[in-house]
Each structure stands twice: as C-alpha cells, then as structure tokens.
C-alpha cells in the first residue's frame with residue numbers, strides 16, 4: 349500500500365482477502381482423467397471452506413454432489429422463486445512464467461496473485477463471504493437461496509449436471525441463476541473507456557471433432573503424393589479459408605446500443621442502430637480483430653496435431669483436433685455440414701469427440717431478474733455500463749438452462765484486459781479492493797431479492 353509508513357505492516361486487509369489467499373494455496377487442479385486429480389487438495393479445500401465459513405456450514409443444508417461438489421440450501425422466507433448462485437472449486441493447470449508463483453497466494457501491488465483468483469475461487473469467496481456476513485447479522489433471505497459449487501468445471505465435468513438432477517428431484521425451478529462469465533471489464537471495446545459490466549445471457553456451444561486421414565505408411569525415403577499428413581494440412585488450410593457466416597444476435601445488438609453513447613462519435617450512429625444495419629456492423633466487427641469477430645460467428649480452432657511417431661516413418665494416420673464454438677443461432681448439425689463442405693475431401697474423416705448446442709438466450713429486456721442484476725451493478729459499480737452479451741467460453745451454468753430460463757453469467761469483479769487474458773494463462777490476479785467490492789455485490793444482490 350502506497351500510504352503505509354515503511355515501519356508499519358499497512359492497513360489490515362479485508363478478511364475475504366486472507367480467505368481467498370488460503371484457497372489459492374490449495375492446488376485444486378481438475379483433470380479429465382480422475383486418476384490424475386490431487387484428491388488431498390480438494391479434501392483440504394472443503395476443510396478450509398468449513399473453517400472459514402462456520403455459520404454457512406452450520407445453518408445451511410448441504411448436499412454433496414460428485415466427488416467434491418457442494419450444493420447448499422439457505423432456507424428463505426419463501427421458496428416460490430428460488431435463486432441459485434454458482435461458482436467452481438477447481439482450477440486449470442499452471443501455464444507460462446508467473447511474476448509470483450501460481451499457488452503461493454502472494455499479495456503485491458494491491459493485488460492477490462495466483463491461479464483461481466479470478467477463475468473462479470474469487471467468486472467462491474465472494475458468495476460465501478456475503479452469506480457468512482449476512483448470517484452474522486441474522487439475515488433471512490426473502491427466497492430460498494441455493495449455492496452450487498462444482499469441482500470439475502474446467503474439464504467439462506458432470507458435477508453441475510448432478511446438482512441439476514438433485515434440484516429437479518426436489519422440484520426446484522429456479523427463478524434465476526448467476527454463475528461466472530462476464531465481469532466489470534475495462535478496455536474491452538476499441539475507443540470505449542467506460543468499464544462495461546457484461547452479463548452473459550447465452551453461451552456458445554462447444555463441439556470438438558478430429559479430422560483423420562489414413563494411408564499406407566511406410567519408409568520416409570519413398571513418399572507418395574497426398575499422404576495423410578498432406579491431406580490433413582490441406583484440410584486445415586481449407587477450414588482456415590472458410591469461416592462460418594457472421595450474424596448479429598440480439599444480445600450483441602443490445603450491447604452495442606448501450607455502448608454507443610460511450611464510443612467515439614463517428615461510431616455512435618452505427619452502434620446505436622445495429623439491428624437495422626446488421627450486415628455493415630458485422631463486417632466491421634469481423635475486421636476489428638479476433639475477439640470481436642468471435643462475437644459474430646461460430647469459430648473453429650485447430651488445436652491438436654498428430655502424425656507419425658518417428659522422423660523416418662511416413663504416417664499411416666494423421667489427425668487434427670478442431671475445437672468449435674457454436675454461435676447462438678447455429679446448430680451442431682449445421683457446424684458438421686459446414687466442416688464437411690469446407691474440407692471437401694472424402695478421405696478426411698470427421699470424428700465427433702464431444703458436442704454441445706449453444707445455450708438459449710435468457711431474457712434481458714423488461715425482465716425483473718435481469719433488472720435486479722442491473723440495479724445491483726449500478727449500486728456497487730456506478731462507473732460501469734451494464735449490458736447483456738454473448739459469452740464465448742463455456743460455464744457449468746449451461747446445464748441449468750434445463751431447469752431455468754434465466755441463466756446469467758457474471759463475476760462481479762473489475763477486470764482489465766491484462767487480467768482477462770491472465771485467465772487460463774499466467775499472472776492471474778485480483779485487486780484486493782475489487783474482491784471486497786465483489787463480496788459487496790453478492791451481499792447487495794441477496795439483500796435485494798424479493
């Protein structure tokens with residue numbers, strides 16, 4: 349802290365900071381292969397949560413879900429319109445070179461550094477600290493409140509689906525769900541300096557396929573033309589040259605409309621009337637860079653490649669993994685036919701590894717639940733413009749669309765462009781004040797539920 353005298357320890361940080369610090373120090377990395385999971389770390393995390401949030405654990409009803417997932421019910425004055433707050437306990441592995449080690453929980457420059465500070469232990473602490481504080485004040489929520497914490501979000505696991513199953517069995521039809529996703533983002537749009545509190549109202553679907561070409565293999569000294577590796581290379585280049593058709597879904601139109609007054613003067617008319625001049629606007633977004641282009645269409649990224657295992661052996665089989673993010677409005681079937689048309693080679697097989705449709709669009713205009721989120725954002729982040737948007741990444745909350753028509757993705761933390769880029773990368777960190785404001789956002793939200 350700049351204002352602390354050198355011979356003092358500085359101001360005592362909010363207790364939420366030391367709680368998040370302790371959680372970050374437990375490396376709860378999830379893996380697709382359960383044998384690789386550090387079970388002890390997850391056990392320790394649950395123990396740590398119990399120590400940190402004693403009232404929450406005493407007074408809320410807990411259902412264990414999956415290996416380490418938690419589903420709490422806080423009985424409200426009424427149960428007609430239950431609300432679900434979500435977060436996840438697992439993190440992705442460490443990537444890249446960190447300024448401060450990923451699992452040390454170092455506090456420096458007014459920030460807490462470490463894997464999971466933003467994604468998503470910050471939300472875990474935000475929600476739990478809000479509940480704990482309200483319990484200390486003997487507060488009773490107006491409606492039943494459910495807290496759903498998954499332990500395998502990062503590997504597209506099944507804990508959230510099990511939580512949905514439990515809620516279904518108990519006849520719970522949530523009024524709305526809030527999960528990670530959007531943030532109070534600064535520097536997200538060229539020319540817009542006002543922070544934007546983006547609330548995801550839909551998310552793209554995730555489909556992964558493998559392109560596969562087979563051949564005779566053989567010795568590398570006698571290569572034939574158009575072997576498996578060449579076919580796969582050609583297929584990749586064809587995919588690259590054949591992007592999906594862009595479109596402008598309703599949440600994006602609304603986002604641009606709300607940002608228009610804060611954009612450079614020349615862009616305002618275009619942004620304010622997006623629905624009328626959609627083709628012009630979509631072309632502009634596609635041209636503006638990969639992030640804005642991804643807002644307008646389904647994307648396909650070639651991620652994995654494999655051929656021969658030896659330098660002097662011709663591949664008998666070559667494969668390329670393609671990760672597809674399907675835009676709301678497109679379908680998995682449409683994606684697969686686009687891929688087949690683009691690759692245009694009957695010797696390249698397309699194996700579907702996993703598939704998921706985009707989520708339905710949650711209401712955001714004249715909707716009391718969305719209005720509640722907007723009002724809470726306005727109170728805690730008065731400097732920001734709140735808006736719906738289409739989320740690019742997948743969250744656990746997509747499973748909740750089966751039982752709830754209002755699924756909103758928003759983490760109530762200020763995030764700079766660098767911070768957003770640190771998620772799933774290196775130097776992930778949260779501002780100490782931002783964590784405290786996040787706690788305040790969840791607290792205010794719970795208090796405002798009627």
Ligand SMILES: [Zn+2]
Nearest residue numbers: 467468501528
């Ligand atoms: Zn996450």
